[in-house]
Amino acid sequence: MNKTELIDAMAADAGITKAAAKKALESFLGSIEKTLKKGDKVSLVGFGSWSVSKRAAREGRNPQTGKTIKIAAKKVVKFKAGAELGKAVN
Numbered sequence: 001m002n003k004t005e006l007i008d009a010m011a012a013d014a015g016i017t018k019a020a021a022k023k024a025l026e027s028f029l030g031s032i033e034k035t036l037k038k039g040d041k042v043s044l045v046g047f048g049s050w051s052v053s054k055r056a057a058r059e060g061r062n063p064q065t066g067k068t069i070k071i072a073a074k075k076v077v078k079f080k081a082g083a084e085l086g087k088a089v090n
Helices: 003-014 018-037 083-089
Strands: 043-046 048-055 059-061 068-071 072-081
Touching: 003 018, 018 043, 018 048, 072 083
Parallel strands: none
Antiparallel strands: 043 048, 048 072, 059 068
């Protein structure tokens, strides 16, 4: 399912227009992004949680040449599924 299909499904399920569903989805995603940028965690009980983790700098290898390269440190977003979501999928 892509973003357009999700908006269509949200509009149909909630009985709202596609424009309203798009605005709601973009607001939801924007709020998550702002919270993660601050370094905070977002939790939706039963669904899951998003958090930011730091990945240390490390050495890697270029697969084409075999030459050692330096990979810079960076922050990564992690998602952990909640128990209810896990049960619904299984």
